[in-house]
Structure formats: structure tokens, C-alpha cells
Amino acid sequence: LHVETMAEAQKHVDNLTKPLGALGRLEETFVRLAGITGETVPSLDRKVVVVFCGDHGVTEEGVSAYPSEVTGLMIRNFCDGKAAVNVFARCYGAKVRVVDVGSQLTELPAGVLNRKVRAGTANMVKGPAMSGAEAIQAIRVGLEMAQEMKEQGFQLAAVGEMGIGNTTAAAAVSASLTGRPVEELVGRGTGIDDVALKKKGEAIRRSLEVNQPDPSDPLDVLAKVGGLELAAMTGFILGACAQRLSTVIDGVISTASALAAFRLVPGVRDYLFASHLSEEPAHQVLLKQLELDPLIDASMRLGEGSGAVLSFPLFDGAVAAAREMATFADLGM
Amino acid sequence: LHVETMAEAQKHVDNLTKPLGALGRLEETFVRLAGITGETVPSLDRKVVVVFCGDHGVTEEGVSAYPSEVTGLMIRNFCDGKAAVNVFARCYGAKVRVVDVGSQLTELPAGVLNRKVRAGTANMVKGPAMSGAEAIQAIRVGLEMAQEMKEQGFQLAAVGEMGIGNTTAAAAVSASLTGRPVEELVGRGTGIDDVALKKKGEAIRRSLEVNQPDPSDPLDVLAKVGGLELAAMTGFILGACAQRLSTVIDGVISTASALAAFRLVPGVRDYLFASHLSEEPAHQVLLKQLELDPLIDASMRLGEGSGAVLSFPLFDGAVAAAREMATFADLGM
Incomplete structure (x- = not known):
């Protein structure tokens, strides 16, 4: 700085x-x-939200209210400009970039950047979600996206994600990195009932037992119990630091990625801004570890980067105040 | 509704x-x-913030970091379009209306609506801040402003205020209406030190002892320990209810006015929205009584309606989402 x-x-x-x-x-x-x-x-005239997409093998365990296919449907929705993140981006003058880093879609709609590392993770309850090499490849996708966004002249970036099952992965990553008990971190994600919530907690616990990720090695954690879009967001945040690109994180998933990035390179924190406080219980725990305070508290839990983009006008307001307000000297004081 | x-x-x-x-x-x-x-x-295309201005005799007691004259200087600043509330309003496409309901200014700059009831309140430590008739007249100013804003086609209004000394009045009103101890409600306002904070608490306690406002009679409370701009905002909120005009409150002062309006007409709550949570300790207590949850939590304590206007883009986002997002049926689900 x-x-x-x-x-x-x-x-x-x-x-x-x-x-x-x-x-x-x-x-x-x-x-x-x-x-x-x-x-x-x-100046913050040029703003962008980058939405990283990936599927999750752990959906086999019945941890989400929606089937994996919804990841692909939402990718199409992003390309049609009709998801929440698109609407907020239009409303506040930001661009949207959609990056497929690991969905199960075989044919990508026009407008998606194809950076697929693999077609969804494996079921982390039965073994590692992906290999270490795949996690590194996904991180590289994020690093490159940060560089591209900087080269395209963006001054403020948000990261977001789409991936049915990814609050399960984010809670597993959070539990591993923070050492806090799973029951304190697991939430209802897309809105699951008590039965599914119990299954989700069990799946997270088993994924940690089976894979024994090393809490001191964020790459190991991302590979074993993370996700392709989580690793890519970690890469984006590392890249944001390298590129001096101010970056806004969204809810629990991007914040888990941010904590992994912070554990690798503590200096990333200087380039990170929290946007909103999600309903997911792990979010507050993660933000506290990052020592970041969110600006918005609206009980949202949508993802996609929607909460991060919702905070963009507050950044505009902060800059406008500094640019346009009078000084006390102007008033003759 | x-x-x-x-x-x-x-x-x-x-x-x-x-x-x-x-x-x-x-x-x-x-x-x-x-x-x-x-x-x-x-539709929320037309938005406005109405800033009610008034001076406070209690400033004699050394309760503020600024002299009373700053109220007048800030009124000029509003008219020049260079205060925080103006900047945010321009940034988010809202109009600003400045209403002098009780400042000590003798010559008003162009652009201020002159609805002065009296030139500042009396020192409430020594007797009532104003008469009951004056409080009712100030309330009428607010009622009429709500009607005018509705007639001018505004669909979303914010209320704000300017008045050196008015966090002292707001804390006194809050203590009376809620029955909570003064030390729980008094805050640093413009940023006073520990010595002035003690004086401020003492002034509030004495104002309540000397005037004995009737907690069950919000008009009595506003007249004895309130302020002209506080009463006007109470009137505006009553008028917003009568006119079906959606109204956003700001920090501790407008929220004290809102609680007074709510005690008079509980139905006003249906038309009120909280914007942000202020640093002033009374704000949370007042919002809880109103059962309103703020959207923004940014440790602000500026007043002028600045926090309320800062929340306008979130209202725009809410409406845009409902207007522009796809439905699951659109995706073929």
C-alpha cells in the first residue's frame, strides 16, 4: 500500500x-x-464482477435443495443477463464475466469463458475432491483472470461463484482452516430442511475424516475438501494482490477462498473489501479471521457475487464524497 | 397496506x-x-431527501464539538450542493430539499424553504425547549412537506436533519419515550471528548428533571426536550403514512422522531424503512422499539439524511431484481 x-x-x-x-x-x-x-x-468508473462456476460431487449426499444441473442452468441465466448478479451489475454500472472452471456442462453458452479444469469435483466424502495439480490449475485460472481484469482497465472487482453444493465445500474448508467445529459453521445454503442439514453436517465431518486435509496447507485443504470455483477465487484474490486490484468478496464461499488466500499470502488482505454479512453461520467466523467488516447486513444468502455487487454503489458514494464535498476552509471556518 | x-x-x-x-x-x-x-x-424513479434544520439552546451547556453557527454554515453548504447528503443524492439520482424550521439564520440562502417556527429552541436545561403550540406548528411543517413531496411525484423519500446540539435533544427524547437510562443512550455526537460527554449526560438528565415530560404524550416530549427539526420529522413521518409515501429514516435523530410518530400513530411503521445503524448508542434501542432492521452497518454518524440516501441504491437493486430477474419457469424448471 x-x-x-x-x-x-x-x-x-x-x-x-x-x-x-x-x-x-x-x-x-x-x-x-x-x-x-x-x-x-x-476513480472507480470501471467495475466488474467475475463469477467462477463449478460442480460438486458431494451433491450425491443430498446436501442441497437443488440438483447439480441447476449450476448449468444458472450459467445460461448469467449469459442471458437475467440472474440477480446481472441485474445488480446493470443497476450499478458494472460488467459481468462468467468463468466455467469446473461445471458439468458439456456445451457452454456464448459468453462463458471456458477455463474448465475438470467437469465437477469428485465426492469428497469418498476421497479428495480433486488432485493437488488440479487445485493449482484452478488457482492459476483465477490468477490469470485477475491479470486480465486489470489489463482491461477495471478499477474495482468483485468475486462470486455458482456451484450447487458449494456451501458444503465452503463449510469443510472453513472447518479445516479455522479449526472450529462443523456444527458452528454448517448452514442451510439454498434453504435445506433439518433432515438435509443433518446429512450436510455428516458429509462435511466425513470429508474431513476421510481426507485429513492439513490445516496449515491451504492448497491441500482446497484440493481435498474445496472446489474448483473456490480454488479459482483463491487464485483471483492472490492475483488481485499481485496486480494491486481492489477486490470485493461476497458471501461465505468467496470468503472461505479469501481466507485460504490470506493464509498463503497475508498481504492479500490489503486489497480485500468485505461487502455484506451473509446468513450462513460460517461467514462471520471467516470475516473475523480476516479482520474485515462488511458494509451491508441484509440477511442475504444468494452467492453469484450478488452481495458484493450490491455494495458497489457504497464504494461509489465513498469516492464521490471525497471528490465533491466542501472542506471547512471552503465554508470560511 | x-x-x-x-x-x-x-x-x-x-x-x-x-x-x-x-x-x-x-x-x-x-x-x-x-x-x-x-x-x-x-417504481422508484423519483427519490428525494428532505433535510429539516433547527438550532438548539442547549448548546450553551457545551454539549457539542461545534458552535451553533455551524448549523447556518451547513445550510449554505446544502444550498451549494457540497455536503455529504448532496453528494450522495447526486450519486444515486435523488433530489434534495432543505427546510429551515428553526435555525438562527436571519437571511436564508436561495434554495432553502423558509418554514421557520422560531429561531432555535430555548435551553431545555432551564425550561421547555419550545411551547406545545410551537411543537405542533413544527409538526405541521413536516406534514405539509410530506404532502408536497407526494404531490411532486416522489416515490421514495428520506428524512434528515441539521442542527448543532440535536443528538443531545434526541437522547433526551429517547430517554423519555423508552424509559431507558440516559447513560445507555448518550453518545459522542459530532465527536466530543469524555469531559463534554459527561456534561452532555448531565444536561440531558437535568432537562428531564426540570421539564418532567410525559412519556405517554410524544407531543409533550418533543416540545419540552426535543427540537424543531425533530418535531418536523415526526410530522413528515405522520404525513408519509397519510400520503402512502415510502420513507427512509436515517440515524439516531430521525429515528427518535420516528418513535414519537409511532407512539402517536402505530400505523406509520408500515411506511418506514431503516437505512443504516449509527454509531450513536441510542439508535439500536430506538430501531428495536420500532422493529425495523437497517440494511447498512458502516459505523456512520453524520446525519443530514446521508445514511438514508446511501441506502437508496439498495432499494433500486431490490426493485430491479424483481423487475428483471428470470423465473425458474423461464429456465424450463
């Missing part, structure tokens, strides 16, 4: 016509954006 | 391509907007 620019940005914010600190986390956001870009008043 | 329209709107939202309830409070917001307007897919 450009610490001198941050100090200048803080000084500028402190002179605006408001009590010191009165814009709360909007001020922190603005100052960090300045530190990332090296501009005292950064 | 149009309950049949709400049922239709809920049914529509449940068919969209997302898990049931996954957009959380955005869905509740949308359904209630439908209930208010009677339209299954309401």
Missing part, C-alpha cells in the same frame, strides 16, 4: 465538512482505495 | 431464479413497497 498517499487521503477526508470520522467505514474504504491505487482521489 | 398486492409480490419474488428468501431483507423491502404503492412491481 502507498502509505504516504493514504496519509494524504486521510488528511483530505478529515478536512471535509463533517465531524471527524463521521462517514465511518466509508472513510476507511476510501483511504484504503487511495493506498491501493496511489491516487489521493481514486 | 395493500395485502393482496403484497401476496402477489411475494409470489413473484418466490418464483425468481434464486433460493427462496435468498435476497433476505431486499425481498421484504420490495414486498412492502408493493404493499404501500399497490403495484406488484413498484
